[in-house]
Amino acid sequence: MDKKKLTAYLVTSLIVSVAVLVGCTFFGTADITFTQTCQILLNKMFGLFSEEVAALGSKGTIVWLLRFPRALLAFLVGGTLSLCGGVYQAIFKNPMADPYVLGISSGAAFGATIGMVFNVSGSFLGQNMTSVLAFLFATVTVFFVYNIAKVGRSAHITSLLLSGTAVSQFLTAIISFLMLIYTTDMKKIYSWTLGSFSAKSWSHVILVIPYIIIGSIIIFTYCRDLDIIMLGDDTAIRYGVNTEKTKKTLFLVTALTMSACVSVSGIIGFVGLISPHIVRLFTGPKHKVLLPFSFLFGGVVMCVCDTIARSILGSEIPVGIVTAIIGAPFFIYLLRAKKTEVM
Amino acid sequence: MNQTFYERRYYGEKYLYSGEKDMKKLLAITLAVLMIVSFAACGNDEGGKTGEITFTDSDGKKITLSEPADVIVSISPAVTEMVFAVGAGDTLKAKSTWCNYPAEVADVEVIGDAYTGISIERIIELEADIVIITGSTAAGATEALAAANIPVCNIDFETVDAVYEGITNIGIITGKTAEAEALNTKLKADLKDLTDKCAAFEKRSLFIDWGGLYSSSKVDFFGGILEYINCENIAYDYEYTSPQVPAETVIEKNPDVYIVTSAQEYFEKPAGFDEIAAFKNGEVHYIDYFDPVCDMVSRPGPRFVEGLSVIAEMVHPELKTAE
Numbered sequence: 001m002d003k004k005k006l007t008a009y010l011v012t013s014l015i016v017s018v019a020v021l022v023g024c025t026f027f028g029t030a031d032i033t034f035t036q037t038c039q040i041l042l043n044k045m046f047g048l049f050s051e052e053v054a055a056l057g058s059k060g061t062i063v064w065l066l067r068f069p070r071a072l073l074a075f076l077v078g079g080t081l082s083l084c085g086g087v088y089q090a091i092f093k094n095p096m097a098d099p100y101v102l103g104i105s106s107g108a109a110f111g112a113t114i115g116m117v118f119n120v121s122g123s124f125l126g127q128n129m130t131s132v133l134a135f136l137f138a139t140v141t142v143f144f145v146y147n148i149a150k151v152g153r154s155a156h157i158t159s160l161l162l163s164g165t166a167v168s169q170f171l172t173a174i175i176s177f178l179m180l181i182y183t184t185d186m187k188k189i190y191s192w193t194l195g196s197f198s199a200k201s202w203s204h205v206i207l208v209i210p211y212i213i214i215g216s217i218i219i220f221t222y223c224r225d226l227d228i229i230m231l232g233d234d235t236a237i238r239y240g241v242n243t244e245k246t247k248k249t250l251f252l253v254t255a256l257t258m259s260a261c262v263s264v265s266g267i268i269g270f271v272g273l274i275s276p277h278i279v280r281l282f283t284g285p286k287h288k289v290l291l292p293f294s295f296l297f298g299g300v301v302m303c304v305c306d307t308i309a310r311s312i313l314g315s316e317i318p319v320g321i322v323t324a325i326i327g328a329p330f331f332i333y334l335l336r337a338k339k340t341e342v343m
Numbered sequence: 344m345n346q347t348f349y350e351r352r353y354y355g356e357k358y359l360y361s362g363e364k365d366m367k368k369l370l371a372i373t374l375a376v377l378m379i380v381s382f383a384a385c386g387n388d389e390g391g392k393t394g395e396i397t398f399t400d401s402d403g404k405k406i407t408l409s410e411p412a413d414v415i416v417s418i419s420p421a422v423t424e425m426v427f428a429v430g431a432g433d434t435l436k437a438k439s440t441w442c443n444y445p446a447e448v449a450d451v452e453v454i455g456d457a458y459t460g461i462s463i464e465r466i467i468e469l470e471a472d473i474v475i476i477t478g479s480t481a482a483g484a485t486e487a488l489a490a491a492n493i494p495v496c497n498i499d500f501e502t503v504d505a506v507y508e509g510i511t512n513i514g515i516i517t518g519k520t521a522e523a524e525a526l527n528t529k530l531k532a533d534l535k536d537l538t539d540k541c542a543a544f545e546k547r548s549l550f551i552d553w554g555g556l557y558s559s560s561k562v563d564f565f566g567g568i569l570e571y572i573n574c575e576n577i578a579y580d581y582e583y584t585s586p587q588v589p590a591e592t593v594i595e596k597n598p599d600v601y602i603v604t605s606a607q608e609y610f611e612k613p614a615g616f617d618e619i620a621a622f623k624n625g626e627v628h629y630i631d632y633f634d635p636v637c638d639m640v641s642r643p644g645p646r647f648v649e650g651l652s653v654i655a656e657m658v659h660p661e662l663k664t665a666e
Contacts, residue, residue: 201614
């Protein structure tokens with residue numbers, strides 16, 4: 001991919017990202033015009049239009065405390081899921097790999113279920129215990145899965161995939177069982193497992209942002225290693241890549257970053273699986289280009305899906321339903337239209 | 344004579360085929376005759392026995408019992424309450440996991456619930472006269488029970504009128520029609536009394552938060568009964584049950600009163616809710632999920648007026664002082 005095309009892609013993506021963030025802040029069930037939305041955003045960010053915004057009353061709150069942070073959070077979570085999806089597809093050399101292959105989703109869901117069912121109260125760093133437990137269990141699950149698959153000093157990829165699946169199935173079964181026993185919490189647990197950004201605000205954005213920034217920076221430094229790992233572990237070792245250390249570091253980083261995201265948003269499927277594939281159709285497989293664009297693309301997709309989820313019915317729909325309903329046909333269309341190999 | 348192998352096979356098959364057809368015809372005629380005879384037999388029975396009861400359930404299904412039921416299985420907490428309220432508690436031999444009222448029900452055997460499924464074997468073993476459900480129950484149970492000749496009656500209630508109708512039906516099933524009518528008359532009088540009292544005050548808006556901003560719409564029993572206490576339910580307009588209302592909609596509609604069905608320490612206040620009138624004026628009420636009031640108002644049973652009057656006092660604080 002030549003420099004010119006790359007710059008053009010990058011500029012377009014950034015403009016689209018900002019436009020989508022502002023556009024998604026404008027949509028919603030409450031009646032607020034586009035001008036009012038822009039005025040409120042400019043007022044809160046740069047102190048402009050103070051008089052106009054003061055006259056808007058609770059609309060300012062809706063835009064600045066609910067819609068915008070929610071759109072931003074959706075963007076960040078969507079981006080992170082896609083980024084980690086891209087990393088896992090490279091490490092596992094498997095187009096079916098998504099951010100949840102190592103059992104993060106079921107671990108998080110299990111933690112959240114425990115929190116909801118047993119009404120664990122209290123808070124930690126401003127988060128309720130449901131989120132904290134989701135984070136803890138997600139991280140622990142990844143370590144557990146890794147250690148099951150580990151033979152000697154290394155964990156084989158097939159073993160990792162299989163132990164991830166086994167642990168996921170096991171935890172999912174327990175979750176289902178708990179749901180049936182504690183039926184009063186059934187709806188809460190079920191909608192948590194489908195993911196939602198309902199009533200999320202700045203505190204959640206602030207919680208995930210350090211993980212996402214640090215995580216992304218570390219992941220980006222491994223782009224070249226990922227390119228080489230794609231050629232096969234033996235080749236990678238011959239090129240001087242310490243595959244096992246790379247994998248371990250990336251598992252640790254992605255596990256922590258994803259756990260943070262999943263603990264605030266619940267499990268949102270499909271975005272992390274398809275975004276890297278769609279981006280790869282345009283940028284090619286080089287991770288230095290693929291991963292940043294995956295982040296932006298995933299963010300835009302999630303932001304749009306969440307806006308649909310919160311405005312189409314007038315009540316909230318779990319965003320995981322929207323990502324799959326819209327994402328799957330779009331992906332199939334692209335697969336057919338481009339008629340190229342995905343990986 | 345000069346038939347080829349294929350022709351022979353063809354005719355042979357044809358012959359065999361037509362023979363089969365005759366057999367089928369004969370079978371069909373026999374069955375038809377049998378059915379007519381058995382229908383006629385049924386017809387003769389109708390109304391012949393004394394004490395036979397007939398009623399129509401919420402699905403429009405006509406159910407006939409030879410006599411008022413002695414062994415009732417209830418998979419619905421509201422139905423369980425009704426059975427006790429008409430004074431037929433001793434006929435209830437099995438209940439669902441969720442049936443927790445009245446206190447006497449604690450001794451009744453648990454048979455499962457509508458989500459996890461019910462023990463059909465046990466129901467047959469109990470020789471149940473009737474199984475009463477609300478809405479639907481775990482897959483296949485109705486068919487399996489029908490096969491065992493145990494009628495399944497659906498008593499569904501989305502509105503207040505449906506509750507009265509349900510009580511009437513429970514009265515018929517248990518043979519306590521007079522008690523059922525007395526209960527209905529009392530409920531109607533109490534509700535009218537409450538409605539009249541509330542009408543004296545200004546109409547106020549309410550948001551009920553069952554957790555995570557899930558609320559009750561007009562399709563939900565609770566969402567609908569609020570209009571009896573001169574109260575506007577801000578989630579009323581949704582066409583489906585338990586809508587999860589966006590936080591911005593709650594802020595925009597600005598309810599006067601906010602009821603949370605959890606203890607205060609578990610309630611996570613969404614950002615920006617301080618601007619809502621209810622939060623500004625301290626009209627946020629917490630009812631613990633396990634508080635009987637939650638059951639009273641969400642469960643369309645004989646205690647709904649009692650529960651509604653608790654809600655009415657939260658919506659119209661003047662009610663308390665008026666008394």
